Amino acid sequence: MREGLQQRALSLMRIVVAFTFICHGVQKFLGAFGGFGGHAAATGSLLWVAGLVESIGGLLLILGLFTRPVAFILCGEMAVAYFIQHAPRGVWPLLNGGELAVLYCFVFLYLAIAGGGSVSLDRLLRKKP
Secondary structure, three states, X not given: OHHXXXXXXXXXXXXXXXHHHHHHHHHHHOOHHHOXXXXXXXXXXXXXXXXXXXXXXXXXXXXXXXHHHHHHXXXXXXXXXXXXXXXXXXXXXXXXOOHHHHHHHHHHHHHHHHOOOOXXXXXXXXXXX
């Protein structure tokens, strides 16, 4: 029973984290939620590409499809985002605005290792008839 509850909790965490991550992606990619001064990032810019990766990756994570490789890619994206955007402003994430990048990075690293949980398309597709 405990194993099943842990797997469902893992799925719930994956879905909630992916949903909030998509919000950041569509903000950059589509200019949603106020975007950047009411607009999306410039098409083709690094920020726009990041928004595209976050939007597509977040959607795949919500579905639990290709969870491990997608989470690994997103973990790397968040590590790069931290070192490009936040670390130059100082060492401490609380002071350089990088808390979310660090948190997402390590949650995605965990998902890359643990998988998507019991409520995922990965699990459904893995089942043999």
